[in-house]
Amino acid sequence: MRGTLRNVSFRSFRVWRRDLDVYLTTWKTNFLPPLLEPVFYVLAFGLGLGSLIGDLEYQGQRVSYLNFMAPGVVAVAIMFWSFFENTYASFVRMY
Amino acid sequence: MSSRRRAIEARGLTKRYGAFTAVDAIDFDLLHGECVGFLGPNGAGKTTTVRMVSCFTPITSGFVKVFDLDVADFPRAVKKEIGMCPQEDNLDPDFSVGKNLLTYARYFGIPGGVARERAGDLLRMMQLEERAKAKIQELSGGMKRRLILARALLNQPRLPLLDEPTTGLDPQARHAIWQRIRTLKTEGTTILLTTHYMEEATQLCDRVILMDQGKILREGRPPELIEREVGKHVIEVWSRIEEVAAFVAERGWAHEVVDARVYVYLRDGDDGARQLEDRFPGIEHLLRQATLEDVFLRLAGRGLRG
Numbered sequence: 001m002r003g004t005l006r007n008v009s010f011r012s013f014r015v016w017r018r019d020l021d022v023y024l025t026t027w028k029t030n031f032l033p034p035l036l037e038p039v040f041y042v043l044a045f046g047l048g049l050g051s052l053i054g055d056l057e058y059q060g061q062r063v064s065y066l067n068f069m070a071p072g073v074v075a076v077a078i079m080f081w082s083f084f085e086n087t088y089a090s091f092v093r094m095y
Numbered sequence: 096m097s098s099r100r101r102a103i104e105a106r107g108l109t110k111r112y113g114a115f116t117a118v119d120a121i122d123f124d125l126l127h128g129e130c131v132g133f134l135g136p137n138g139a140g141k142t143t144t145v146r147m148v149s150c151f152t153p154i155t156s157g158f159v160k161v162f163d164l165d166v167a168d169f170p171r172a173v174k175k176e177i178g179m180c181p182q183e184d185n186l187d188p189d190f191s192v193g194k195n196l197l198t199y200a201r202y203f204g205i206p207g208g209v210a211r212e213r214a215g216d217l218l219r220m221m222q223l224e225e226r227a228k229a230k231i232q233e234l235s236g237g238m239k240r241r242l243i244l245a246r247a248l249l250n251q252p253r254l255p256l257l258d259e260p261t262t263g264l265d266p267q268a269r270h271a272i273w274q275r276i277r278t279l280k281t282e283g284t285t286i287l288l289t290t291h292y293m294e295e296a297t298q299l300c301d302r303v304i305l306m307d308q309g310k311i312l313r314e315g316r317p318p319e320l321i322e323r324e325v326g327k328h329v330i331e332v333w334s335r336i337e338e339v340a341a342f343v344a345e346r347g348w349a350h351e352v353v354d355a356r357v358y359v360y361l362r363d364g365d366d367g368a369r370q371l372e373d374r375f376p377g378i379e380h381l382l383r384q385a386t387l388e389d390v391f392l393r394l395a396g397r398g399l400r401g
Binding site (some may be wrong): 009011014015017018021022026029093 | 171187189194198201202204224
């Protein structure tokens with residue numbers, strides 16, 4: 001493991017720079033959808049479905065469905081898009 | 096041979112993919128300042144060899160040293176010295192032509208100012224100047240190849256590795272690339288290139304290495320190789336082939352009969368053609384110079400490969 005770490009070059013930063021440059025030139029398709037996706041989910045499910053479900057009880061507190069699901073939607077969006085960016089989006093250009 | 100320093104030294108270089116042996120224990124050297132061509136049909140192992148030299152494909156057994164550095168032990172030092180021009184188009188489609196070069200230059204730690212200057216020079220040299228802002232998808236096949244070659248030269252490599260630099264190009268684009276390779280040669284750069292165009296090898300290479308099915312068949316300077324293996328001339332005959340073949344065999348001339356065509360290999364083709372015409376007046380035949388292609392077809396046979 002130590003050998004592997006010692007073998008990491010500062011030039012890996014250049015690869016990151018390349019991905020950043022791509023991100024900045026393609027922000028319309030790479031930045032906007034990931035931003036809008038959770039917004040739509042919060043609107044559709046939080047407000048739409050939430051109005052049908054009403055409040056729920058959690059650890060003795062009343063929580064609205066919107067407050068219950070919104071943090072999860074945001075967390076999933078962050079996890080998924082960073083996962084995507086670091087796997088497929090980077091890997092397809094690695095060779 | 097050993098009086099000049101070696102740029103590449105490969106011994107017992109082997110690559111196996113499962114049961115399939117792509118490169119079978121080959122030995123070869125490249126001397127400083129030499130332009131050597133690997134020739135062979137698809138699947139001969141040329142590209143695999145280049146990929147092992149360029150530290151891309153792990154070596155199964157044997158070794159290859161580039162400027163006395165073993166590629167398995169010092170891949171970074173080796174990559175600094177080589178300029179890889181891969182066979183397939185792997186330009187970055189997310190960037191413009193110019194940006195492709197600048198991004199690539201960063202991987203070598205070339206400072207921005209120097210990188211811009213070199214990228215400009217290379218684009219001018221490859222006649223891509225006006226296209227600097229174009230998207231990759233807008234380029235023609237020839238332009239892409241030229242850009243890939245430009246990219247391979249960005250780090251001013253001592254050893255450009257050109258894997259089929261002209262495959263699929265039109266004559267203009269091919270000649271433009273040949274011209275650039277010749278300029279590199281006159282600057283004393285060591286070059287390794289692969290091709291399956293025998294003409295390309297004859298035009299550019301000081302020495303060729305003929306490969307087939309992972310093995311080296313022959314190597315040598317193109318004219319000497321041709322002379323040694325097939326002689327100076329080839330006569331192709333495509334009528335009365337049985338009689339002609341018998342006549343030729345009687346005289347002990349090297350020949351082959353393939354698909355209703357007789358190929359006769361001779362040192363003195365004029366004399367041979369005269370004798371043929373005397374014996375078979377008005378026979379349809381073609382007398383031409385022997386080429387590397389004849390050498391290759393004789394050694395490797397005429398069957399289709401992969």
